[in-house]
Amino acid sequence: MVELDSQTLDCIFHALGDTTRRAMLRDLAQGERTVSELAEPFAMSLAAASKHIRVLEAAGLVRRDIRGRTHHCSLDPTPLATADQWLGIYRRFWTGRLDALEAALRAEAPPPPPKKPLPGKEGE
Amino acid sequence: MVELDSQTLDCIFHALGDTTRRAMLRDLAQGERTVSELAEPFAMSLAAASKHIRVLEAAGLVRRDIRGRTHHCSLDPTPLATADQWLGIYRRFWTGRLDALEAALRAEAPPPPPKKPLPGKEGE
DNA sequence: CGATCATTAAACCATTCGGTTGACAATTGG
């Protein structure tokens, strides 16, 4: 399965911890992009964008295919799966609560009457 | 639903991008811990550990309850759910399921669709 | 060949990060 090496996770989460880089990933989710295309939406130099791409590449999130003088980047989702796997360890902590939240949100609709009006509140 | 604010995601992923902080979260997953207890496994000063806890707190991952002179920390999984939600946008890229959206986005070279359901496994 | 385009390299700068140490505040217990 996917390895949960701490160094790897450091790289992945660090790469994800920047708005510019996440926007680049969102762009790459639509398909292959050259370095210039990836850099275009941002108010920064091409060199700066190139560095961001290198960070994504170092995290394994981006694959680079050099064709002539243009570098074509594509999304490699494997590290995202690794991050997801790490998050999965903690999923039990929020699934239950989100279920409760969801129930609370649906309270706008016909409110489900609490079957157990015990005075004690749950969790938290 | 959970908000996907970029500043918030920056904070969350930055907090997760450090081995020490992830270890602290793993510890907190077992239950409440004081600052000293959280710091104890690490070969660093209490002040350094305290800073890590503050980063986790800033990301909303840790809740602090001051009782007397001891600060009791507990895990707040909400930001993990937010991170999971962000990852969810890309989940289709590694689950192997080709849904209509991906087909529409990647309008080039559709590979023959494998019919494997591939049940998602949670690691460890 | 020579100009141009796509991209990286290198040097630099300000800020942040992760860590230290020492002083400080507050609570607790003898």
Add this chain to the structure above:
DNA sequence: CCAATTGTCAACCGAATGGTTTAATGATCG
């Protein structure tokens, strides 16, 4: 009251981060 415990604060340090600008590299094209 006094001393120990718990934890933060403040100043500092070296390294990394995110950005710039100015070359330099390499492919393409007239």
